[in-house]
Amino acid sequence: MEPARGAGDRGMMGDVLLQLEGVTMQFGGLKAVADLDLSIGEGELVGLIGPNGAGKTTVFNIITGVYAPTAGRILLAGRPIQGLRPHQIARRGVTRTFQNIRLFSSRCCRDNVCIAGHQHARAGLADALLRTRRFERDERAIQQQADELLEVFGLSRWATVIAAELPYGQQRRLEIARALAGRPRLLLLDEPAAGLNPQESDELMHLIEDIRERFRVTILLIEHDMRVVMGICRRIAVLDYGSKISEGTPDQIRTDPKVIEAYLGEEIQADLGAGA
Amino acid sequence: MRQALWLAGVVAVLIVVDLILPRVLNPYLLQVVMLCGINVILAVSLNLINGFTGQFSIGHAGFMAIGAYGSAMFSLHVGRGWVAVLERLGAPGPLAEAPALLVALLLGGALAAVAGWLVGLPSLRLRGDYLAIVTLGFGEIIRVLILNIDVVGAARGLPGIPNWADFFWVGLWIAAVVLTARHLAHSTHGRALFAIRDDEVAAEALGVNTTAYKVLAFVIGAFFAGVAGGLFAHFLSYLNPSSFTFIRSIEVIAMVVLGGMGSISGSVLAAILLTLLPELLRPVKEYRMVIYSLMLIVLMITRPQGLLGTREISFGWLRRRKSGPAAGAA
Numbered sequence: 001m002e003p004a005r006g007a008g009d010r011g012m013m014g015d016v017l018l019q020l021e022g023v024t025m026q027f028g029g030l031k032a033v034a035d036l037d038l039s040i041g042e043g044e045l046v047g048l049i050g051p052n053g054a055g056k057t058t059v060f061n062i063i064t065g066v067y068a069p070t071a072g073r074i075l076l077a078g079r080p081i082q083g084l085r086p087h088q089i090a091r092r093g094v095t096r097t098f099q100n101i102r103l104f105s106s107r108c109c110r111d112n113v114c115i116a117g118h119q120h121a122r123a124g125l126a127d128a129l130l131r132t133r134r135f136e137r138d139e140r141a142i143q144q145q146a147d148e149l150l151e152v153f154g155l156s157r158w159a160t161v162i163a164a165e166l167p168y169g170q171q172r173r174l175e176i177a178r179a180l181a182g183r184p185r186l187l188l189l190d191e192p193a194a195g196l197n198p199q200e201s202d203e204l205m206h207l208i209e210d211i212r213e214r215f216r217v218t219i220l221l222i223e224h225d226m227r228v229v230m231g232i233c234r235r236i237a238v239l240d241y242g243s244k245i246s247e248g249t250p251d252q253i254r255t256d257p258k259v260i261e262a263y264l265g266e267e268i269q270a271d272l273g274a275g276a
Numbered sequence: 277m278r279q280a281l282w283l284a285g286v287v288a289v290l291i292v293v294d295l296i297l298p299r300v301l302n303p304y305l306l307q308v309v310m311l312c313g314i315n316v317i318l319a320v321s322l323n324l325i326n327g328f329t330g331q332f333s334i335g336h337a338g339f340m341a342i343g344a345y346g347s348a349m350f351s352l353h354v355g356r357g358w359v360a361v362l363e364r365l366g367a368p369g370p371l372a373e374a375p376a377l378l379v380a381l382l383l384g385g386a387l388a389a390v391a392g393w394l395v396g397l398p399s400l401r402l403r404g405d406y407l408a409i410v411t412l413g414f415g416e417i418i419r420v421l422i423l424n425i426d427v428v429g430a431a432r433g434l435p436g437i438p439n440w441a442d443f444f445w446v447g448l449w450i451a452a453v454v455l456t457a458r459h460l461a462h463s464t465h466g467r468a469l470f471a472i473r474d475d476e477v478a479a480e481a482l483g484v485n486t487t488a489y490k491v492l493a494f495v496i497g498a499f500f501a502g503v504a505g506g507l508f509a510h511f512l513s514y515l516n517p518s519s520f521t522f523i524r525s526i527e528v529i530a531m532v533v534l535g536g537m538g539s540i541s542g543s544v545l546a547a548i549l550l551t552l553l554p555e556l557l558r559p560v561k562e563y564r565m566v567i568y569s570l571m572l573i574v575l576m577i578t579r580p581q582g583l584l585g586t587r588e589i590s591f592g593w594l595r596r597r598k599s600g601p602a603a604g605a606a
Contacts, residue, residue: 064481090483098481104474106538106586107467114464115471119483121464125492128463129456131279135463142464182482 015077017042017218018063018094018186023072023082025058025242032058034242036072040186045212045219047233049226049253051262055242056222057099060188063220064096065089076186091119093185097175097192099222105164109155109174110146112163116181117142145181152214153177153207169200173207180211186218187211193225201225205232230254238262286451294444306443310511312551313446314504319531319547320453320540321500326529327537328457328466329493330473331399335411336501337524338395338418339388341517343502345428347384348437348509355380356438373440377510381449384506385499391418392498396491415522422517433516434509441510449507450544453500457540460496469493470538534575536582541589546582 018040025033033055040046048056061067063074065086074082081089095116104112121142127135150156153173158166163174172192179187192208193201209232212219223229229236230250238246238253240262246253253259298306318336325333355376362372395414399407428434460466468489471479480486509515531550535542553571557564575583 066477066481085485086477086480087483087485090481095483096481098478102475102478104471104478106474107470111467111470115467115479115484116482118464118468123464125465128465129459131459139463178482 015042016040016075017044017077018220019073019075020059020063021073021075023059023062023069023074025055025062025067026070032242033062033069033239036239036242036244038237038244038247040218040220042185043212043216043218044235045209045221045233047229047236048220048222048239049224049229049236050239054239056239057190058242059239060096060190060220060222063089063188064094087119090182090184093183094188095179095182095184095186096188097172097179097190099190099194101171101175103163103166103171103175103178106162108160108162109150109166110143110159112174112178113146113149113181114142116178117145119182149177149181152211169196172196172204176207176211180215180217183215184217186220189219189221189223191222191224193223193228198227201228204228208232287448290444290447290451293447294442297443308551308555310441310443310446312548313443313450314508314511315528315531315547315551316450316544317446317453317500317504317507318528319535319543320450320457321497321504322528323532323535323538323540323543324457324460324469324500325493325497326532327539327543328461328469328473329490330537331490331493332404332408333395333411333494333497334408334522334525334529335395335415336497336528337520337522338411338415339391339498339501340505340508340524341415341418341422341520342391343381343384343388343505344509344515344520345384345422345434345505346387346502347380347506348434348515349428350380350383351376351438351440351510352434352436359438370442370444373438377440377445380510381445381503381506384509385502388502388505389495389499392494392496392501393491395498396494399490399494400487412522412525415520415525419517419520422520429515431517433514435514437509437513437515439510439513441507446507446511449500449503453503454540454544456496456500461538461540465489465492473538530572534572534582536584536586538586539582539584539588542582542584542587545584545589549583 016039020036020038023033023036024031036059048059050056058067062069065081065084065088068083072082073080076092076094081092104115107115121138123132123135123138147156147159150159153176155170155174155177158170163171166174176189176192189208193204196204205228208219208221211217221229221233234249236248236250236253237244238259245262246256246259248256297309301309318340322333322336325331358376359372362375395411398410402410422428423431460469468479468484471482471484472486472489476486527550531546532543534550535544535546554564554568557567560567
């Protein structure tokens with residue numbers, strides 16, 4: 001296990017994959033994100049927490065190109081990505097899930113995963129229309145990858161079921177599987193455990209740790225469920241009113257008075273009491 | 277290889293049907309069959325825009341008009357010359373007409389595709405009702421333009437277009453549009469279109485260039501609408517702007533919606549049904565359109581998802597249906 005080295009510690013994971021430098025997002029008079037610095041190392045699993053309206057999802061939207069930041073730089077593996085369109089950023093290796101699940105609800109589970117394989121297809125439109133060999137090869141690879149991912153997520157038996165008809169918990173899983181099909185270097189999970197019961201969210205926690213290793217993917221996680229974040233993230237950043245008020249290991253976050261005051265309050269103390 | 281065999285098979289069957297049809301059908305029925313075929317092409321091509329991608333275009337008559345007038349002008353001024361030369365060289369009628377007609381149709385389709393690209397551009401910023409209004413405006417602009425251009429006959433219409441298009445050509449283009457739609461649907465590109473329809477934000481976040489695909493749907497859809505227009509022109513020999521009002525667009529939309537958004541075979545079925553219905557209802561005279569409208573309303577109430585929903589009729593599906601109950605009983 002790595003030693004805790006205080007706030008700003010990137011762990012022992014090597015190169016920086018994602019770096020936010022002074023990122024600011026202003027909507028009219030509202031500063032949703034203010035001068036945010038954050039860096040995530042290759043292979044890390046970092047948690048992003050904060051009270052409702054702290055700007056967590058806005059940070060995701062900025063990283064994935066839904067919004068262009070008003071100021072600041074975003075570097076992915078050293079190259080600036082701010083201002084790129086979402087699909088371009090996805091192609092550079094950043095995919096995400098959504099807080100309110102956004103599946104392609106009229107398509108079956110396998111198709112949902114296949115769509116994300118899109119960006120790795122080399123066959124062009126003409127190949128598809130003429131059914132060339134290159135197209136067949138691509139298509140086989142995409143289907144195979146989709147089947148493997150469904151297997152990993154325990155969704156194989158739902159492969160041909162329309163996504164909208166899946167149980168809620170499986171929809172959450174499918175969304176993660178779909179995001180992984182884009183073969184991301186950085187996976188952004190927006191409240192993956194929202195709406196899950198404790199047992200489901202425990203399973204999900206293990207799954208997230210598991211996929212980080214299996215797919216060698218770096219993960220940034222927004223989560224409300226404290227148990228999830230504290231349980232699997234080695235490093236946590238805390239947002240409040242768009243600013244980062246703390247960063248460090250779960251233990252440091254737990255004891256940081258600023259965090260307790262701003263966000264956790266009695267909840268974390270109760271959690272700590274239960275844990276001790 | 278398999279593709280080439282298929283193509284040869286389709287051509288052979290079409291030639292045979294093309295030879296038989298005029299012998300067993302009277303001219304009226306033949307005309308109905310041809311209109312069915314042209315409507316099938318229109319419906320399937322609109323399905324690519326409205327059904328697959330979930331955009332709302334009411335401008336299909338505009339694309340059709342561009343293709344119709346474009347191809348007609350080509351045939352009148354250039355194509356006829358080609359045919360005359362080929363006939364002098366001893367080529368039999370249909371063979372002499374084939375190259376000229378093919379080029380005319382492709383040209384009409386290409387012109388419509390360019391228009392589709394132009395109309396597709398606002399679709400990047402507009403969706404739903406707003407896009408519908410833009411496409412509606414486009415269709416009307418095209419019609420009014422034609423109405424005011426004297427070279428293409430203006431309000432008098434454009435007569436004397438060589439009637440080269442027979443069932444063979446309509447059948448060939450039905451095969452082309454259905455194959456295109458089918459191959460598209462079962463490829464990454466088609467999945468990208470469906471993704472845009474279901475959730476544009478998620479599609480974009482997964483690397484789908486939604487801009488490019490929305491315009492692509494318009495371009496392909498418009499191309500085939502243009503070809504359908506060309507077939508229409510070379511079958512009726514006469515064009516008039518009044519054939520391309522927005523009512524025409526609405527008819528095609530009705531076919532797509534009735535067949536089921538995104539279902540290719542649904543569009544085919546609905547196009548045939550909605551072309552035949554008004555003809556079958558001719559005996560009831562003045563009540564014809566009333567009954568036609570009533571039937572449409574009833575159909576939509578009983579099957580709001582369309583005749584086939586998003587399903588497709590295929591040989592495999594039919595086989596399963598057939599063996600299904602038997603296997604269940606065993």
